[in-house]
Amino acid sequence: MNKQQLAAKIWESANQMRSKIEANEYKDYILGFIFYKYLSDKLEQFAKTQDFSKEDIRALSENDAETVDFIKRNLGYFIAHEHLFSTWIDQGSDFEVSQVRDALSAFSRLIHPDHKRLFEGIFKTLETGLSKLGDTAAKQTKAISELVQLIKVIPMDGRQGYDVLGFIYEYLISMFAANAGKKAGEFYTPHEVSVLISEIIADHVKGKKKIDIYDSTSGSGSLLLNIGHAIAKHMGNRGNIKYFAQELKENTYNLTRMNLVMRGILPDNIVTRNGDTLEDDWPFFDDKDPINSYNPLYLDAVVSNPPYSQKWDPQHKDSDPRYARFGLAPKSKADYAFLLHDLYHLKPGGIMAIILPHGVLFRGGEEGAIRKNLIENDHLETIIGLPPNIFFGTGIATIILVLRQKRKSSDVLIVDASKGFAKEGKSNKLRASDIKKIADTVIGRVTVPRYSRLVPKTELQANDYNLNIPRYVDSSEPAESWDLYASMFGGIPLSELNALADFWKAFPSLRATLFTDNGKPYVAPLVEDLAQATREHREVKKYSTAFTAAFADFTPWLRGALLEEMLTLQIPQQEALISEAIFTRLAPLSLIDKYHAYQILDDHWQPIAVDLEILQTEGFDAARVVDPNIVTKKKDGKEIEVQEGWKGRILHFELVQITxxxxxxxxxxxxxxxxxxxxxxxxxxxxxxxxxxxxxxxxxxxxxxxxxxxxxxxxxxxxxxxxxxxxxxxxxxxxxxxxxxxxxxxxxxxxxxxxxxxxxxxxxxxxxxxxLSGAQVHELLERKWITPLHDELRCLPDQQIDSLTRKLEALVQKYQITYADNARDIQQTESDLVGMIEELDANEFDLTGLTELKTLLARN
The missing domain is CATH 1.20.1060 (Taq DNA Polymerase; Chain T, domain 4)
Incomplete structure (x- = not known):
């Protein structure tokens, strides 16, 4: 199974196993055990690198002080053999819940002093919650045994480019969030929103050699990790990124620490705190010497997705340096308190992004005063309006605010991205093309009609610092209108033809071929078949030819970019490289939306990336591997796994058969x-x-x-x-x-x-x-990866021509039947009805009613 299939299988099993336990609680158990397995496996891997034999590993115990100290100094913790995750598996039916309690207790004792802040209390949620897995020790043992068996298949080696563990961990968090209702917002920012913020932040800091990033309401830590991942694409050394995280809720704070540790981040680069962001700020110091060791925190990038409109206590906060310059948020809504906290911790060249409810843009009172100060001091850089119903547990409209500590300009970029999303069940989701378009717009600070606009400070001042997005960007589609003259007398209004200006610009002589042009504001079709005439027009044919020429070398280029470098290319960077190649080829061609093309690429890229990960991890021979095709079937009321034939690990049987x-x-x-x-x-x-x-x-x-x-x-x-x-x-x-x-x-x-x-x-x-020979593998991979992508891109020009012909045919049809035609039809129908009524026979009262109806029809 690839990592997506494995993650889905683990989620399905875990969700069935949780029984009546709330998803929000159950996540702490399964994620806690995954983390324990990670630490346990890591210790065993470390021991092997130090030439420990199997007997040496079996002999690991607290009694060997020298070995305990050696491992603690290198890993920050120690786990005896009897407490290893692998030992639990080996024990089979002899395993008991008491062993988990003993192991977690021992772990807490055996943390190295230098790593206390990172590991201390990290299993507290798991340890105290074991009793909820069953009301007896036997039931708890059964529940934990099932969990252990479920997660034992997750690989923990974290090989670069094939981070199965990290993928599964975030997948499980997102699925638990989707099932946790309103509580989901406490620990998870949807992956797509994280990626969007990551791209914006990463572009700003990409030139730095050493970067500090901070999430002041870190939740599970996924937002922080996605930003680190995006930044790392621009850096040679991932070890130069330092992560700071603060979280109020203890169980969520533990998720943050686990998530950061499991991604292979150096312990010295992880600084976390379980605390109240608004009350205590960041008192990062050594408890033994708080005065001399106090370290005020200023960072290159700060991000947060705080709880929306939370109550807080602003009393005695007016002297707090975080709020003193700008004002205090009202006690009923702490949104601006979180924002000012983040802004305070920025270095002079730093950038921040915060997710907040839409109301912070226009609410008055204290919030209006803070908003005015932020604008007047040129801190606010960008406002991004997101689609509704995009966050777990809430359907309210949300925004991303991007701020800087120091800016050279005073304008504000306002982006209305609320219309770009895909519907998934009851929720909305940003697509890859939506993310790309927003990020490009924000990074390039460009104005796009009905999408984004650079607004000067003077206009914001004139609007009394009200930042409500529709005041500045109208993203609504124009309402359909009906021309009165054309409705009465026929003809197609030139004004409505002019609305297709992009097409007429691309095909300058096409309109004269399709419609009369006698100087009047109304025209008529010159041809019976608009679609055929459009497609046969020389400029339209030339357009299709130009597209074909632009992509003539695309397949050979992809062979070099993908096939020839498949074992060494950087997978995350390669999609960006290919997208730029597509954008370059599309640049001279009008009409085609490059973000539509990007979505096509991303749809194809996801399975390509999975194949590349397998090939880079397992080697080129993985393309020749055939695995048993395991399916689940019911037998005697139970689900069992059986083999039904075979399947290619990378190459599908049908593709090989066709070839x-x-x-x-x-x-x-x-x-x-x-x-x-x-x-x-x-x-x-x-x-x-x-x-x-x-x-x-x-x-x-x-x-x-x-x-x-x-x-x-x-x-x-x-x-x-x-x-x-x-x-x-x-x-x-x-x-x-x-x-x-x-x-x-x-x-x-x-x-x-x-x-x-x-x-x-x-x-x-x-x-x-x-x-298969090497050449045959290359041929099949080209058929699987490159040919379908190229074929779908080649359809783009035809889609534009189809769009034009549909609009033209709709326009002709709209005014083909005039009001006068309808009026005559109605009159004729009424006349026919009067004649039919005269032939009817009925009782006295019905005849009176029919006479009155004839009178009314005759008047019309």
């Missing part, structure tokens, strides 16, 4: 097509039978299927009768049964042949994959 076994595949498909035809024909015959016919033994009790044996038997008798008395009427029951018998017999033969041929082809394909 190397065309004849066999074509023969098999032909039989399958014939089988489908027979099935449809049998269904048609069955539907044509009367209920009386279906009561015969030839049809099952449900009346939806023929009984093969009974049909064959009756058909035999009917054929014998036909020899004596002649043929039956083709529409008779007898003729239909004879025909059904023939098809059922053919169906039986086909099914047997298909089964045999499919099995033979399956095994032949397995052998082919295992024996």
């Amino acid at each position: 190397h076994h065309k004849k066999e595949l074509a023969a098999l498909r032909k039989k399958e097509t014939r089988l489908s035809e027979i099935t449809a024909s049998l269904e048609e015959i069955l539907e044509g039978l009367s209920e009386e016919d279906k009561a015969n033994d030839t049809v099952n009790d449900a009346g939806d299927k023929f009984v093969s044996a009974a049909v064959a038997k009756e058909a035999k008798l009917l054929l014998a009768e036909a020899k004596k008395s002649g043929t039956f009427d083709p529409e008779s029951y007898e003729a239909k049964i004879i025909q059904a018998a023939d098809w059922l017999a053919e169906e039986k033969i086909l099914k047997a042949a298909i089964k045999q041929e499919a099995a033979t082809l399956h095994l032949k394909t397995k052998k082919t994959i295992e024996g």
Whole structure:
């Protein structure tokens, strides 16, 4: 399984196992055990690198003070052999919950003094919550044993570019968040929002050699980690990024520490604190010498997703240096208190991003005063309006504010990104193209019609510092209007044709070919088939040719960028490299939305990235590996895993068959097509039978299927009768049964042949994959990775032409029937109705009513 499949399987099993335990609580158990496994496996891996034998590892105990001290100095902790995760697995049915309690207690005792801040109390939530896994020791043991067996398959080596552990950990956190309702916001920022903020922050700090980043409400730590990951793409040494995190809730704070540690970040680069961001700021000091060791915290980047509109106590805070310059947030809403805290901790060249509710842009009172001070002091750089219903547990509109400590300009970029998202169930989700467009707009500080605008400070001042996004950016689609003259007399308004200006600019002479141009404000079509005339126009053909030419070298370029470098390329950076190559080719071509092209790339990139991770981790031979295809089936009321054939670890069987076994595949498909035809024909015959016919033994009790044996038997008798008395009427029951018998017999033969041929082809394909040459692997990977991407990109020009023709045809149709035409049709219908009424006969009262109706119709 790849990491996505493994993560999904673990989540599905964990969700079933949690029974009645709330998702928000259960996450602490499974994530806690994953972290313990990580520390345990890491210790064993370290011991092996130090030439410890298996016997040496089995001998690890607290009694060997020298070894304990050696491991603690290198890892920051020590775990005896009896408490290793692998030991729990080896014990099988002898494992007991008491061993977990003993192990966690021992861990707390054996932390190195220099790593107390990082590890102390990290398992407290897990340790104190074990009792919730069952009301008896036996039930707790069973629940923990199931968890241990579930997570034992997660690889913990954290190989660069194939971070399975990190992926699974964040996947589980996101899934628990999706199931935790309102409590989800306490510990998780959706991955897509994290990526967006990460791209903006990373671009700002990318030139620095050493970077400090801070999340003042860190939750699970995923936002901080995504930023670190984005920054690392621009740096040679990941060890030059230092992570600072603060979190109020203890169990969530423990998630932060676990998440940071498991991503392989050096312990010295992790500085965390369990504290109240608004009350205590950041008193980072050595408890033994608080005065001399106090270290005020100033950072290159600060991010946060604080609880929205939380109550706080502003009393006696007016002297706090974080708030003194700008003012105090109201006690009912701490949004600006969090913002000012983050801003205070920025270095002069630093940048911050904070997620807040939309109301902070326009609410008055104390918040209005703070907003004015931020604008007047040129701290506010960018406002990004996000889609609604994008965060777990809340559907309110949210924004991202980007601020700087020092700026050279005073304008504010306002981006309305609220319309760009994909609907997923009840929630909305930013797509890769949405993230790319927002990040490019923010980084480039560009104005895009109905999307973004650079607003001068003078305009903000004139609006009394109200930053409500619709005041500055109108992202709404223009409402459809109807031209009065054209509605009455026909013709197409030039004003509505002019709305397609982008197309007329791309094809300057096309409009004159399609529509009359006599100087009047209304035109008429010159051709009957607008779509055909458009496609045959020389400028449209030239446009398609230009696109083909721009991408003529794209496949060869991708071979070099992907296939030739597959084992050494940097996977996260490669998608950006390919996107730039696409954007460069699209630059001379108008009409095509480059972000649409980027979404196509990203959709294809996700499976490509998985393949690349496997190849870089396992080597080129992984392309020739065939694995058992394991499926879950029910047997005796229980789900069991069984093997159903084989599957390529990277190369799909169907792809290999299309390439190397065309004849066999074509023969098999032909039989399958014939089988489908027979099935449809049998269904048609069955539907044509009367209920009386279906009561015969030839049809099952449900009346939806023929009984093969009974049909064959009756058909035999009917054929014998036909020899004596002649043929039956083709529409008779007898003729239909004879025909059904023939098809059922053919169906039986086909099914047997298909089964045999499919099995033979399956095994032949397995052998082919295992024996592929290097050149053949490259050819298949090109067919899997490059060809589908290129083919979908090649459809982009046609999609634009289709869009134009649809709009033109809709415009012609809109004014084709005038109001006068409708009025005449109505008048004629009313006249016809009057004539029909005169022919009616009824009682006295109905006739009176009909007379009045005729009078009304006659008036119209």
